[in-house]
Amino acid sequence: MTSAHAEHVNGELPHEPEKATLEGRNKTLGFWLFLGGEAVLFGTLFATFLALRNSNNDGPTAAELFSLPITAIATAILLVSSLTSVFAIQAMHRHNLQSLKTWLIVTVVLGLGFLGLEIYEFYEYVVHESFGLTTSAFSSAFYTLVGFHGAHVAFGVVWISLLIAQLYRKGLTVVTAPKVYVSAMYWHFIDVVWVFIFSVVYLLGKVG
Amino acid sequence: MAGNEQQPQNQAVKHRHRTEGPQKHVVVFILSIVLTAIAFAAVAAGDVNPVFTIILLLVMAVIQVFVQMGYWMHLKDKGHLMPIIFMIGGFFVASTAIVMAIYWVWW
Numbered sequence: 001m002t003s004a005h006a007e008h009v010n011g012e013l014p015h016e017p018e019k020a021t022l023e024g025r026n027k028t029l030g031f032w033l034f035l036g037g038e039a040v041l042f043g044t045l046f047a048t049f050l051a052l053r054n055s056n057n058d059g060p061t062a063a064e065l066f067s068l069p070i071t072a073i074a075t076a077i078l079l080v081s082s083l084t085s086v087f088a089i090q091a092m093h094r095h096n097l098q099s100l101k102t103w104l105i106v107t108v109v110l111g112l113g114f115l116g117l118e119i120y121e122f123y124e125y126v127v128h129e130s131f132g133l134t135t136s137a138f139s140s141a142f143y144t145l146v147g148f149h150g151a152h153v154a155f156g157v158v159w160i161s162l163l164i165a166q167l168y169r170k171g172l173t174v175v176t177a178p179k180v181y182v183s184a185m186y187w188h189f190i191d192v193v194w195v196f197i198f199s200v201v202y203l204l205g206k207v208g
Numbered sequence: 209m210a211g212n213e214q215q216p217q218n219q220a221v222k223h224r225h226r227t228e229g230p231q232k233h234v235v236v237f238i239l240s241i242v243l244t245a246i247a248f249a250a251v252a253a254g255d256v257n258p259v260f261t262i263i264l265l266l267v268m269a270v271i272q273v274f275v276q277m278g279y280w281m282h283l284k285d286k287g288h289l290m291p292i293i294f295m296i297g298g299f300f301v302a303s304t305a306i307v308m309a310i311y312w313v314w315w
Contacts, residue, residue, distance in 0.1 A: 043302020
């Protein structure tokens with residue numbers, strides 16, 4: 001770390017600017033603690049869903065509702081957006097601000113695409129399938145779990161958009177770099193949670 | 209901290225930090241796509257034994273999560289002991305909740 005410090009004193013950005021300051025490193029460590037808590041939050045929502053997923057109260061069942069193509073498209077969008085945020089961090093390590101901003105914008109656009117698809121899906125369920133929040137224990141558990149994930153995507157979209165604005169104003173420094181790094185970790189975590197959602201909620205729902 | 213000391217240090221740093229290429233992450237991405245496709249195909253095929261399909265789905269999901277957290281979230285890199293402890297703690301509490309909820313409702 002002394003070498004990174006020396007670089008910074010010379011007015012040059014270190015190779016991994018998110019790790020150059022103690023504050024940046026602590027931010028990453030603290031964020032991991034938060035992600036551990038998020039794992040517990042989603043774990044309890046998954047527990048509720050798994051316990052109640054067959055309690056459909058004469059309403060629609062999972063096998064009747066879910067569509068594999070829509071789930072596949074949503075999965076592809078989120079997976080690609082996770083890759084684009086990897087590219088953003090690699091651009092940050094090359095100190096290529098323009099490329100960093102471009103990849104973050106692509107990530108945000110893909111996040112919006114995912115949200116649009118989810119809103120369309122929920123709209124179809126509520127309006128055409130009479131599958132509302134209070135239809136059954138299954139519907140409540142489904143909307144709470146998948147909706148919480150969608151809310152996380154929405155929060156990530158707003159957060160990364162604000163970071164892009166800050167990058168335009170302040171550029172890449174040892175202060176802005178940890179923020180970008182941590183937001184990319186958050187975005188990967190959202191993708192990891194979605195892996196469990198498409199497996200346990202949608203695909204398992206189709207199996208029965 | 210004299211000026212002539214910093215010069216060689218900086219050059220050493222530049223040589224040591226070769227920027228990693230995208231190849232590794234593209235491989236993780238393709239692996240994720242393949243694991244996802246296997247899970248979707250098993251469900252789309254329909255008449256596979258349900259117990260086998262469920263186990264397959266869970267195994268594909270766990271492998272994909274391990275690979276993504278290892279490479280994309282850098283958990284396999286040096287200096288990530290505390291993050292790994294945080295995540296194992298989180299997953300431990302989460303899996304306890306899942307096992308208990310299923311146990312109480314189904315048996």
